[in-house]
Amino acid sequence: MGRITLDKVRKAFGDIEVIPPLDLTIEDGEFVVFVGPSGCGKSTLLRLIAGLEDVSGGQIRIDREDATNLPPAKRGLAMVFQSYALYPHMSVRKNIAFPMKMAGLPQDEQERRIEGAAKALNLTDYLDRKPGQLSGGQRQRVAIGRAIVREPAAFLFDEPLSNLDAALRVGMRLEISELHKRLATTMIYVTHDQVEAMTMADKIVVLRAGNIEQVGSPLELYNRPRNVFVAGFIGSPKMNLITGAEAAKHNATTIGIRPEHLAISTEGGAWKGEIGVSEHLGSDTFFHVTVEGQVEPLTVRASGEVSLSYGDTVWLTPNEANLHRFDAEGLRIA
Amino acid sequence: MATKHSRMSARLMISPAVLLLLGWMLIPLSMTLYFSFLRYNLLMPGMEEFTGLTNYRFFLTDPAFFAALWNTIALVVGVLVVTVIGGILLALLLDQPFFGQGIVRILVIAPFFVMPTVSALVWKNMFMNPVNGLFAHAAKALGLQPFDFLSSAPLASIIGIVSWQWLPFATLILLTALQSLDQEQLEAAEMDGAPWIKRFWYIMLPHLARAITVVILIQTIFLLSVFAEILVTTNGGPGTASTNLTYLIYMQSLLQFDVGGGSAGGVVAIILANIVAIFLMRMIGKNLDA
Numbered sequence: 001m002g003r004i005t006l007d008k009v010r011k012a013f014g015d016i017e018v019i020p021p022l023d024l025t026i027e028d029g030e031f032v033v034f035v036g037p038s039g040c041g042k043s044t045l046l047r048l049i050a051g052l053e054d055v056s057g058g059q060i061r062i063d064r065e066d067a068t069n070l071p072p073a074k075r076g077l078a079m080v081f082q083s084y085a086l087y088p089h090m091s092v093r094k095n096i097a098f099p100m101k102m103a104g105l106p107q108d109e110q111e112r113r114i115e116g117a118a119k120a121l122n123l124t125d126y127l128d129r130k131p132g133q134l135s136g137g138q139r140q141r142v143a144i145g146r147a148i149v150r151e152p153a154a155f156l157f158d159e160p161l162s163n164l165d166a167a168l169r170v171g172m173r174l175e176i177s178e179l180h181k182r183l184a185t186t187m188i189y190v191t192h193d194q195v196e197a198m199t200m201a202d203k204i205v206v207l208r209a210g211n212i213e214q215v216g217s218p219l220e221l222y223n224r225p226r227n228v229f230v231a232g233f234i235g236s237p238k239m240n241l242i243t244g245a246e247a248a249k250h251n252a253t254t255i256g257i258r259p260e261h262l263a264i265s266t267e268g269g270a271w272k273g274e275i276g277v278s279e280h281l282g283s284d285t286f287f288h289v290t291v292e293g294q295v296e297p298l299t300v301r302a303s304g305e306v307s308l309s310y311g312d313t314v315w316l317t318p319n320e321a322n323l324h325r326f327d328a329e330g331l332r333i334a
Numbered sequence: 335m336a337t338k339h340s341r342m343s344a345r346l347m348i349s350p351a352v353l354l355l356l357g358w359m360l361i362p363l364s365m366t367l368y369f370s371f372l373r374y375n376l377l378m379p380g381m382e383e384f385t386g387l388t389n390y391r392f393f394l395t396d397p398a399f400f401a402a403l404w405n406t407i408a409l410v411v412g413v414l415v416v417t418v419i420g421g422i423l424l425a426l427l428l429d430q431p432f433f434g435q436g437i438v439r440i441l442v443i444a445p446f447f448v449m450p451t452v453s454a455l456v457w458k459n460m461f462m463n464p465v466n467g468l469f470a471h472a473a474k475a476l477g478l479q480p481f482d483f484l485s486s487a488p489l490a491s492i493i494g495i496v497s498w499q500w501l502p503f504a505t506l507i508l509l510t511a512l513q514s515l516d517q518e519q520l521e522a523a524e525m526d527g528a529p530w531i532k533r534f535w536y537i538m539l540p541h542l543a544r545a546i547t548v549v550i551l552i553q554t555i556f557l558l559s560v561f562a563e564i565l566v567t568t569n570g571g572p573g574t575a576s577t578n579l580t581y582l583i584y585m586q587s588l589l590q591f592d593v594g595g596g597s598a599g600g601v602v603a604i605i606l607a608n609i610v611a612i613f614l615m616r617m618i619g620k621n622l623d624a
Binding site: 050052071072073077078081082085086087089090098102103146150 | 522525526527529
């Protein structure tokens with residue numbers, strides 16, 4: 001079981017409050033992703049849950065039990081660190097065995113769990129190597145293996161993929177998602193990469209300056225962002241945010257339209273503009289279009305290959321049904 | 335250094351330095367070897383003659399030699415034990431955040447800057463003196479008989495003085511090593527359920543292994559040749575109770591004017607030092623591999 005409840009949890013370093021009182025419930029078996037720009041307090045929040053930092057106020061409950069003042073080891077959580085934090089002088093086998101050795105598990109049980117974890121993570125051939133002899137992805141798997149064997153109530157991941165190259169990252173993303181499906185254990189995952197958040201999460205928590213901006217499933221966040229910040233943060237490429245006269249026409253201070261909800265045409269449309277840089281991805285093409293009266297160029301997605309080049313004049317038409325409207329406070333209207 | 339040509343010129347350019355160093359080392363060594371086979375006494379100049387291995391026989395059968403050998407080992411091992419254990423403890427303390435950390439760290443290094451003769455004299459006259467010393471005053475204040483350190487426990491006293499000098503060195507090296515330990519590893523161990531003492535044993539100590547090796551190797555080199563501390567405190571006495579090999583060689587050549595015997599002692603000391611070096615590298619040298 002791994003139901004984690006944060007009740008008015010607060011964290012301050014000296015006079016600086018990094019996390020104002022915050023409530024959050026993480027259901028058992030859920031894959032929750034904390035996402036936000038650097039310095040938004042997402043790692044701090046994870047460390048509060050792990051017990052590596054003391055809370056300044058509020059209560060953390062794990063499975064209905066008050067864990068606020070429990071030391072990290074007693075909380076039954078396992079953590080995978082950004083730097084993997086493997087013990088460099090121990091072999092992979094000893095690294096994985098370390099938490100069990102500390103818990104005083106019998107030797108044969110330790111062996112059984114190591115074999116199981118190694119098989120699940122493709123590490124069987126590497127058990128007797130030192131971490132220094134492994135590649136980044138393998139180290140990552142050892143760190144996960146060390147977490148798995150503890151059979152924790154929940155896994156905590158602190159930006160585990162940020163040290164891997166792009167191709168490996170996609171692979172490990174799938175492996176972690178798969179692990180979650182197989183183990184069905186609660187996982188809390190911290191990242192600044194919204195693509196990781198969108199692809200892996202059951203529930204995304206968007207944080208800014210220690211505040212929860214929105215909690216919801218990836219598609220909820222994508223389709224109905226609660227405010228301008230979430231709208232701009234979730235989705236790649238970013239949602240186009242337009243202010244001024246165009247927004248006023250829709251009775252809003254800011255309107256947002258995603259690149260795929262803009263139609264591009266060479267004949268006519270709502271907004272006239274000029275093509276800037278275009279990015280060809282094969283399946284899609286993204287055009288950066290400078291629209292008259294707009295400071296920021298708009299990003300437009302066109303399916304497949306479209307033969308438009310730098311400086312061409314085009315017209316853009318937003319799909320009204322997918323227009324997001326925000327008021328002066330940046331909150332969503334309806 | 336990629337091409338044959340650049341390798342050649344590199345060798346050519348470092349050769350003067352290498353040759354100079356080689357000569358610097360070989361000339362005194364061969365002179366010592368040469369003297370060690372001569373009957374050469376400063377009181378009888380011009381009477382040198384070849385005597386074969388007689389100098390070695392006298393030196394190695396001298397009862398003072400075995401006393402000195404034992405004292406040398408006791409001094410080296412004693413100081414190493416005190417400085418390594420004390421250094422680890424001090425490094426752990428200094429690694430904690432506290433007020434005035436910078437100043438305290440500088441103060442800790444201070445003993446290392448005091449020259450051996452001065453520090454030994456300060457210890458002898460101001461601390462260990464049975465009449466005026468601080469320890470004597472402390473003992474008297476407690477109503478105890480003052481302890482005459484340098485005559486009752488000469489070797490232990492010298493181990494204490496030398497340890498005091500070398501403790502900062504060990505502390506400094508071990509502190510920097512401790513600071514280079516990845517904090518996430520400690521946090522991971524904490525999450526894994528390791529209490530402080532186990533984190534120290536399984537994570538910190540293995541991390542310090544290389545630094546401890548460096549401390550042991552460097553200190554051994556210097557501790558084998560401790561001299562000034564003995565000269566100004568006990569003069570190797572009482573008897574030979576605090577004579578080490580270096581001091582014995584000094585007595586042989588400069589107090590008994592027997593240059594031949596002293597040189598033989600020097601050669602024996604070189605051989606012994608190399609044996610120690612080989613054993614040390616065998617035992618702990620593997621820690622230096624990356």
